[in-house]
């Protein structure tokens with residue numbers, strides 16, 4: 136993670152490279168601590184197995200340092216001289232000072248942004264927001280030439296110090312809508328030299344993956360732009376550039392992620408060094424806060440509080456932690472005033488009396504609440520939560536999202552509500568479809584879909600057991616499928632996510648932990664293998680594709696007993712199930728696929744048997760050891776003795792598996808031929824495909840079917856009403872990302 140860039144955990148190995156050389160000049164004898172040296176993170180090549188954001192290990196090294204020992208009254212003291220080539224100017228070695236220097240030079244650009252970056256001509260669409268020139272440069276270098284509608288609407292309001300409740304479709308750039316104002320403020324108010332960073336912004340996110348993604352996303356804007364790396368022709372890939380760069384330069388703004396499943400000690404150390412922005416999941420943050428008064432104090436003095444995917448945070452069972460954390464953000468002076476409205480009407484009247492819709496609060500904790508799905512009622516209640524005097528204190532713990540959001544210490548008498556979510560939650564670039572089939576046939580339909588429409592497919596299941604069942608089946612069917620669910624280790628979760636991102640033709644089998652916020656580039660298809668449990672989850676699952684104005688496709692698999700729920704779910708979005716067209720399926724191929732699936736299931740069940748036996752043996756052995764009982768050697772023997780019953784059973788099962796695997800291999804080697812096509816007479820039959828093969832139009836895995844996108848094969852259904860966006864002003868002219 137990029138917050139590690141200038142990290143220097145206490146327990147890592149460090150090597151001070153050789154001392155003075157004659158060609159170097161001693162510039163300073165500076166009795167600084169080890170922490171004061173210009174440590175650089177050491178790149179960890181993947182071959183070493185030590186790469187990746189494991190959150191545990193960070194290696195650093197330091198160069199050109201001379202170690203001297205000095206005898207003092209208190210004993211022998213070690214001092215360090217930092218050496219530099221004679222043609223260079225001296226730099227003091229405290230990293231915080233280096234950072235402060237960089238920061239001040241960056242902030243000085245603000246005084247005259249045109250000197251370093253001509254945003255007016257290079258980024259005319261962003262120029263009008265007058266953001267820090269560093270941010271503009273990063274936007275430019277990343278090719279983000281036009282703000283998205285939610286960004287265009289939020290930025291002027293947020294930069295003006297106001298609170299915002301923002302609702303906009305999935306993948307529409309909400310992270311930068313709240314992130315840029317935060318970064319702008321921090322860059323524009325540099326720390327004094329030699330002072331530690333103090334926490335300015337807290338961003339709460341419901342899942343670990345989302346928190347890490349937000350911190351990565353914002354970190355790209357927090358680092359010094361490395362013009363040398365930019366020019367390096369060998370490093371055209373932005374990610375590679377960033378990776379190389381973040382290893383050497385301290386960030387302008389330090390952004391750390393605090394999430395469960397990673398080393399808590401390391402996260403504490405990062406916090407001890409001081410960070411500007413913290414992105415956290417409520418659970419882990421509260422764990423740390425319980426032991427860290429200093430951090431709790433910093434949280435009570437925040438400049439920004441963000442609730443990303445606020446509605447999900449409550450669902451995720453973070454109620455108590457959220458409640459506790461939000462209480463910390465309430466200013467003492469206001470705490471007494473935090474009361475629930477007695478009657479909504481009273482409150483609204485009082486609100487009107489306040490009559491201060493445009494005011495910019497002076498003591499500014501700015502609060503941003505963002506999501507793709509915040510109900511209208513909730514938005515109204517958020518306005519109401521503007522504290523009125525004369526009511527009782529909120530002493531009871533929060534028990535609903537309304538309750539919880541009432542705790543938000545909105546400074547703004549009238550938080551701006553920006554709702555540009557599309558009607559029914561349907562993103563304009565998303566094509567939806569459904570398949571109605573028996574639950575028992577879902578595997579075959581899914582397999583058909585994945586073969587017929589190769590690409591990156593995110594398959595949602597509601598149960599972890601379902602994922603555990605499907606995963607090995609997919610493997611046996613030679614599909615690259617990666618599981619992702621909450622019972623997996625965090626490291627494995629991130630690894631699978633990365634693998635899925637890196638593979639163009641892959642499947643991610645995920646529970647709803649992947650439904651929210653995850654920004655995976657180019658997800659072609661979202662499949663609802665099991666129907667979502669709520670309309671919001673449906674919208675967010677769909678939102679993993681068709682992001683940033685890209686095309687996307689979603690498929691809802693609906694069994695007869697699920698129809699009623701689907702109807703209700705769509706009705707709550709103001710839609711009908713007939714709105715969603717069915718996708719055409721070549722049924723002759725489906726039958727052939729069913730045979731493959733049948734075999735794969737049999738193999739899996741046999742393999743499962745072996746695993747179970749193995750597990751039972753281990754359990755017996757461990758229990759016997761614990762109870763100091765000696766077990767009959769027959770039971771545990773792994774020897775090749777044929778008379779051993781368990782060994783014999785295993786051998787039999789192995790043989791069965793081998794036969795089944797051979798059969799499956801044989802089946803999979805036979806081409807899947809669509810109706811009316813024969814391999815012997817490829818140019819004849821009712822559907823000759825020779826021409827298609829020559830022109831490259833043929834689908835490789837299903838002969839007789841042309842290559843097509845899933846969206847092209849929809850069976851006409853009752854026409855969906857066009858999706859009307861609510862009226863909004865300037866973003867109307869926005870024509871998508873890019874040029």
Ligand SMILES: Nc1ncnc2c1ncn2[C@@H]1O[C@H](COP(=O)(O)OP(=O)(O)OP(=O)(O)O)[C@@H](O)[C@H]1O
Pocket residue numbers: 278279280281282283286303304305306307308309310311506507651652653654678679682683872873
């Ligand atoms: N102005 C822009 N121009 C082009 N791409 C952008 C712009 N702003 C953000 N993006 C890209 O759009 C993608 C989606 O952004 P982001 O993850 O912030 O969406 P979101 O609205 O938070 O989605 P969700 O509701 O699913 O969490 C990201 O890859 C981001 O880099």
